[in-house]
Amino acid sequence: MSNTLSFVRTEMLPQKTPPASSVGLQGWLRENLFSSVGNSILTLLTLGFLALILSNILPWVLFGIWDAGSLTECRAMFAERYADGREYACWAVVTDRWDQLIFGYSFGNLHEGLYWRPIVGLALILLALSPILYPNLPRGLYIATAASIFLYPWLIWGGSIWGPLTLALCIIAAVFAYRAVAKEVSSLIAIPASLLVLGVLVFFAMSPVSSGLNAVAPIELQPVPSREISGFVLSITIGIVAIVASLPIAVFLALGRQSNLFIVNKLSTGFIEIIRGVPLITLIFVATILLKYFLPSSVNLDPVVAVMVLVTLFTAAYIAEVIRGGLAALPKGQYEAADALGLTYWQAQRQIILPQALKISIPGIVSNFISVFKDTTLVSIVALNDPLGISNAIRSNSDWNGIVWELYGFIAIVFWIFCFSMSRYSMSLERKLQTGHR
Amino acid sequence: MSDMTSPPKQSFKFSMLLYDSRYRGITIQIFVLVMVLGSLGWLAGNAATNLAALGKPLRFDFLGDTASYDISQRLIDYKSTDSHGRAVLVGLLNTLLVAFMGCVAATILGVIGGVLRLSNNWLVSRLVAVYVEIFRNIPVLLWIFVCMFTITAIAPQPRDFRGDNATASMLLNDSVAVTNRGIYLPEPLFSRPLGDLNLGIFNMSIELLVLLVVLFGGVYAARWNNARANRIQVETGDRPDTTWANVAIIVVPLLAALLAMGFHIGKPELKGFNFKGGVNMSAPLIGLWLGLTLYTTTYIIEAVRSGIQSVSKGQSEAAFALGLRPGRTMSLVILPQALRVIIPQLISQYLNLTKNSSLAVAIGYMDLVSTLGGITLNQTGREMEAILMLMAIYLTISLLISAGMNWYNTRVKLVER
Amino acid sequence: STLDDIKARGKINCGVTEGTLGFSSRDAEGKHGGFDVEFCRALGAAIFNDTEAVEYVELSSKNRFTALSAGQVDLLYRTTTWTFSRDVDLKTTFVGINYYDGQGFMVPKDLGVASAKELEGATVCIETGTTTELNLADFFRANGMTYEPLPVGGTTEAKAFFEEGACDVYTTDASALAGVRASLKAPDSYIILPEIVSKEPLGPTVRHGDDQWADIVRWVQNALVAAEEHGVTSANVAELSKGTENPSINRLLGAEGSLGEMLGLDNDYAARAIAAVGNYGEIFEKTIGESTPIGLPRGLNALWTEGGLQYSPPFR
């Protein structure tokens, strides 16, 4: 039987093109939409469903009116155009109240001509974030990062520039104090010492120095009271303050929770778990209602600032968990190598551990940032004028009384654009971290 | 051979607190503890002074005062002459109700969505992806508002059901009414009622109790029957058909009990301004439930997707090669492994949903925040007590949920490995 | 003290409603206006001689008292009813009544309801954190009726629900009801039922414990009422404050005595306030009076001399 089995190909077969049914549009359709009877039914059902939804929504969106002064005007225009009495979206409310929705009362109506401040602020923040988000950019941009931390609040709240600047000076002084003490005495004493220096400077030296400087060289922006900060500027400001201020806190909490010092560990764990165990709205209540009680009666607490503080703590607890994950992902060998080279605990953290842990954590941090940004809408419940709060105010005005979908739609779209692009960014980052070791 | 001096005997020196690794930790901890306790003490001291200055010392006796407000959606009896404490209980139960409903619905939709997301039908999987991207990138509070307003604006008013030229009608043989104030469902009624069992805080209807006992008894018996069938299968290879026996075991006693108590369905009827009778799910409840569900579903879809994708393709190929059908492959091979990834994510989504249910306060669903942190707080002015209680209750719920789910999680893990 | 804080700040933080047409609402530019707002402006004029020296803090019924006690605002001019427990238990101090009101009901006309007694089983939109919420429970209980409360957080929301028919009845202070009705899409298809089921004396509220500040708020408001009693208007106040025959007017306007200084203000504080916003009657007419879309009659809020209840204690 051996010969029947033997076979030799003398000439190699060339590549042939596949049958039409398996390639091109037809192949794609067959494979992806109509691969079986069940699948075809599913496809048809889905198409029907899509058609139903879109036929209901699209005309409403597309045939809307962009130019009118009030809902009544809109209605009149619809009545004029469509005899059958159909109504479509009255987008005019967005054009009419665009300023308020985006810039709020603060930079919109009340203080006209101040639009540039939040815009410059936001640009500054984007510039500041760029070296963190895209590590390939020149490191020099970190200076922008540091500067924007002080400039952004100044642009938003206004007042004298010397306030934030002297605060920055105080912090620099504290850092020098830390270095000096750490060198002369011990790094352990240096931390409380530098905190003490910072406290003393901030409480006693800051305001005389800054007002003195302001007297010499008055560089001032028109002050804007916190409660007038509203619209998307408020959401963005709360979001940015929360994320920037929470990061260092989160790092310490995460290190604390990873630490094998019993008390430090338990305190960090307790704090994180308590914050994560309660809804954000209760923390916002604490900020707007209770915080005042916990401070000396002489302190005049700004509600917007109070909300920012609590939202920051909230974010910090969540980000701490993300960073803890990053820390846990580092092999033990990294700690040992740092030890063996003689680095101290803080040197090891700063040079070796945190740079790696934070890098792994960035996607998680970004998704937390998205959450915080979405959660800023909760402040409308305590009567701060975030976009939802503004939408209420707009509707309480007789011009736009009764308009709902258009406002919600607009706010939703703006949030969506922000959040979607951030989530795409974090996904691309994740992909980059997975591939290529660097 | 050593020419070294023997090691110096160390006695305790003050500097050891800083430089000795044994004591250094203690120093740091004491420092931190003092700082933390100090600041806590400072805060508490301020609070005590401020409250005393206002004449509002920390006391919880306001919970015993008459609430004097009404709550429409409630699981237990409550009237405006009851105490604030009871109003808080009503609110807590409402929170648990919507959280439970939300978790169940989001899980069902999320699992379906997660599977559809991985469907080989391009259109379906894209559609689910679009749904996920739309719903989770917009704040949940906005969704809750949108759902609430959709209901109030689109569903008919009760009066549209009235009269000869009614513009709306009830569904399912006149037993379900969908209105913009809520959905009215038929309710079970008993013509030979057994009364209520007083449980102190609330009354439990005995009919319900009887039905539950019968049901659980039936299920238990059916499980025993299955176990018997398994035994037989293991011994002989043939499995006796248990389907009908099981149906009978569960259904027959239940029907008997229902008949004995004179069960009939009470349909909601339009009386006066509103539908009367039946079970009512108020519009805020539905709005909140929908909003939370639609939002949380997106996260569960992603969890399910990532869970299933974490099981390598080789696993399903191996199952196919062994001749297992796709359904079996899913239930015997893929899901048990995917659950390991899915469950922890589910836990945190359940927690998030429960916490997000506190947004009820924005649309007037009388949950814990709306009662304790809302009307009660407002009418009594006990901010400190109310908010601290609020946080403590949520913390407890969160800890219980995560403890329960972690227990389940470790069980699942143990089965695997 | 509160006054010192205010002076240091340069602004009065005045708590007003989030939008009750006539009492306080924002116009398209975001500026506040309304009956309550005028009183805040009067305070600004009295203290700083600047009606713009006021920050308006919009508060919902729910969070107004916490905002007050948390120091977020210096006072409430926020259609707030003076009640025993608010005065005594909530540790706030009511310093006057700028509007005598009562709770009313509004229903769609085509419901065919003529009296609140016919509302058995109705769904009622009710703002949480208000006296009306409690009154409502009392009213239905007293009349042996049932209802379904639909609690809402603010007027805007309530209006939306009411217009969509999510509730049959909208209840709140009758004055606010008038404003709400005026702002509905089709005001004429709604009626306000005749029953007034409660007393709602609305007035300014301050924190417990700062009598000087309470006095200022009290007497600025009284000055506006007294001005109407004496016929002092924004038009003639400049003229009259130079001195008149009437010693009462002179003391009120600071031409005689030093009442203002006793308050810790300037002597012409009342004159400045009247000049800026007008007397009580003027305020009423320009914000909620019959010539406005709100169209409220003076009624109980006429001067006592004209059969109303508005009455200022003597300035001496």
Next chain:
Amino acid sequence: MQVSKEVAIEIVNMNKWYGQFHVLRDINLTVHKGERIVIAGPSGSGKSTMIRCINRLEEHQQGSIIVDGTELTSDLKNIDKIRSEVGMCFQHFNLFPHLTILENCTLAPIWVRKVPKKEAEETAMHFLEKVKIPDQANKFPGQLSGGQQQRVAIARSLCMKPRIMLFDEPTSALDPEMIKEVLDTMIELAEEGMTMLCVTHEMGFARQVANRVIFMDQGQIVEQNEPEEFFNNPKSERTKLFLSQILGH
């Protein structure tokens, strides 16, 4: 080694494309019952794809595959029937990590063949003994060494008592010692007369066990012959080149 005249697998003019890429070109192959075939060829030549087509883990687009008299179409019933008759042993084992070794082996018999559990376990233990790891039955796959896992994979597919076995490079991931163990197991099976298709480059195995060696390149069968002939007297240039590499290596 007896080869019957009955046909176990018949592949006629089979073509398969991945997108535009023509992976399998005009494959014609008849396998008789009891035959043992070794498939060799350079990486990417389509060996895996071909045997995966035989139990329909991949779909072919042209031509026909008939297994045990049943043609492979998209008819689910046929697919199920064929899959329960054809055992497959994967290069990477693909054991179910959440099940014990014994459960891995009894899963398919219980759910597909509806064998009583006890009987299924007996069969499983029988095959586990055959591959010399009965003592590992209650461990989980993660607790076994690579060679042991490979043997479990073989045992698992045998528990279905397939008439045809497909092996995809069953030894590529193992060290020499383990390779020997696994091949010994397979040789034992071969001696019991099972139809086998085995993708491997272990030429020792091919010499010792195969009835036929098939050499593939660029998606086509380039040469097939008895092992002796194939190794000693390859006909095509391509085969010669390949063999020189393998044997020299």
Next chain:
Amino acid sequence: MQVSKEVAIEIVNMNKWYGQFHVLRDINLTVHKGERIVIAGPSGSGKSTMIRCINRLEEHQQGSIIVDGTELTSDLKNIDKIRSEVGMCFQHFNLFPHLTILENCTLAPIWVRKVPKKEAEETAMHFLEKVKIPDQANKFPGQLSGGQQQRVAIARSLCMKPRIMLFDEPTSALDPEMIKEVLDTMIELAEEGMTMLCVTHEMGFARQVANRVIFMDQGQIVEQNEPEEFFNNPKSERTKLFLSQILGH
């Protein structure tokens, strides 16, 4: 090879437990300056643990370890001092993946020794040249082969100019070619008179370089001797057994 009389490391009656498990038992060892010691022994015998005790990556519970005249206690200053004098080269390299090779090498000198960056980089390049990879200086560890990484690890510890070097199985993860490269580097170092403790089973290296071979088992030093004697004439039974395995292997 000159060995001075000065003592570099002295371990006296050192004992260590992991929980209840007695890993190191009564270790006594004196290492003189310039001595090169090879430590061998079966897996789990405590070799790694012992050298990790020397730079306090592990804490011992009894006895004393004196390095360069400084006793290892829990005093942080002493620990810091010793760690900056003792270099360690890990079995798994433990390079910092987020830093370039050059940065890996300059990190510790800059932050611990406070050497100016420029000087640190010069030193680093010097040692990188010594291990023959100066051209890789600006790559990241992930871009290097295993052998190159190992050499970076050596260079990194040398940059601190330690007086004593500890090597923990520096070649266990490498293929024979790389083993040679790494050992050559070490031999070169040895010739410069550095004190070295090296855990290894490369007996060729031991023969060529070591002054002394120490054999450990079950947490104790079983035998120590000069290499010639140790290999040709082992005294204890345990050593004989072990050597027979290693040499036969």
